[in-house]
Amino acid sequence: MAIQVIARVDARGLSCPMPIVKTAQAIKSIASGALVEVLATDPGSQKDFAAWSRTTGHELVEQTVDGGVFRFVLRRK
């Protein structure tokens, strides 16, 4: 089943903490249960998104890396 991504955040090229800040802003604009997809190149983003997910309760549904680009899919709690 394909996942239904509602919002996208292109944070490629942005340095810490902007990928998280932009995602925090975007997730406010979607409904509970909806998904947001984030692309980032900041090397700290893997740990940052895991920590952010644990603290805020927004579930980290998918996490992949492709050629230096990290992709995260989060579900708004």
Place this chain on the structure above:
Amino acid sequence: MAESDPLNLVLFSGTDDKLQAAAVLTAGAAALGKPVNVFLQYWALDAFRTNRIDRDHGLAPEAGVEGREAVAALRAAGQASWPETLRQAKELGGVDIQACSLSMDLLEIQPSDLDPLVDGIEGVTAFWLSAGDGPVVFI
């Protein structure tokens, strides 16, 4: 630290590297939903004047030549400036930036001289009261 205890940043230094570090800490905490109190003193407050905020404020002495080059490269790569980082943090909510009233007097700054990022002016007692049991970081 309880969930609701704020992060409290006292900004003293007015160089771009220290203000950038403070802005990054602020934005990261705001993204986690933590309240953040920022108290501006001395040279940090001076950097928040409307007519100075976008100027080059230099770097701390320990930066050295290599540090200068590294910071310049980050900027050239499109790193958000510290005022922009703080604006984004404030958009998330929970960030309160106050000017120290003693520093306002010392530097002869009028409230109308300050960038809209600054929410108000308060004394040190009000700052400690709002700090609650949260950690205090001095930069």
